Amino acid sequence: MATISALRGARAGSTLRDMETLGLFSLAVARVLTLFALAVLGAPLARAAEAASALDAGLEQQVRQLALQGTRHAVAGVTHVDIDVGRLDPRLRLAPCQRVEPYLPPGTRLWGRSRIGLRCTQGPSAWNVFVPITVKVYGPALVATAPLSAGSVVAEADVIQAEVDLAEDAAVALTDTKLAVGRTLARAINPGQSLRQSHLKLRQWFAAGDTVKVLASGPGFSVAGEGLALTPGMEGQLARVRTESGRVLTGTAVGERRLEMSL
Structure with a gap:
């Protein structure tokens, strides 16, 4: 009888160990399948979220036109202006809206990285969000013809006039060689980089x-x-x-x- 009981106990222990092993194996398989699903479905889901955060063509055009109107008299000598409209935060969950109105937030400067407001004026729930934009204002300015190191004195041959994005930097781009030649550079400049007021040491x-x-x-x-x-x-x-x-x-x-x- 003792022998039979021992055998039964051994078999029960073996069965428990087998069940534990099977459970661990099942858990490992589930983890692998989860990772596989994320790998396969993650990219399409990310693309779907990105697409959902994009403005429709009509609204994007309204945003672009509003920004262009605000940059008409930005600075003298502008040749053309480009507006890159960004995407809304994909984490936003906005209620359906029949009429969305773009507007310029108070105090906003349409220069370089900026933003345009969007508000729902006709829908079940009013909302107000901001869409990022990049304003590129092109015009003639001085650019470096060669690498210029910090502390060097600008010579006439060091700069030439070319079309640049004036709004790429908050500092004023220099357009007159008289304002640059003979001045000492506060920092290094790369070839083709526009010369800005902030690049020059204060006199x-x-x-x-x-x-x-x-x-x-x-x-x-x-x-x-x-x-x-x-x-x-x-x-x-x-x-x-x-x-x-x-x-x-x-x-x-x-x-x-x-x-x-x-x-």
Whole structure:
């Protein structure tokens, strides 16, 4: 009897081990099938989500036209403007809408990377979202003819005029060689790269203690005088001067020992 019981116990233990092995095998198979399904279906699902986030052709054209209207008088010398309309966030779940109205958000600058608002004006649920756009404004500007290292002085042969995307950088693109030649570069520039105001080192127009000409202007008037510089006058930066009467004025350093201020 003891022998029979032992055999039964051994068989039961073996059966349990077989069941555990089968369970682990089934789990492994399920994991493999899951990974296979993700690999096969993941790309189509991602493409479907991406397609759903794209605007329909009519709405995309409205967005493009609105952006073009806002860039008509961006800067002088523009040859043409291109608008790249991006996609909505694929995570958005927007209610159906019969009428979607594009609009320009307050304070938005249509220059480089920007955005256009979209709002539902006719539908079961009102919503408001933003679609990213890239505004490319092309016009003539100076570009480097060769690699220019930081600290080098720009020579006339170092730059040439070409058509560039003026909105590619927030800094102003230089168009006149007189504003570039003789200036020291603050950072390196690659061949074909447009020369920007931010690429040039600031000039010091006057030092503290210098006598400075001050031009104060307002609506319909201007007053000129002199003062003693209390701070260095770096190009385009604020500086302070003291007038003969002892009044301290703050203005912008605009030239050799010249300061301008608005009243």
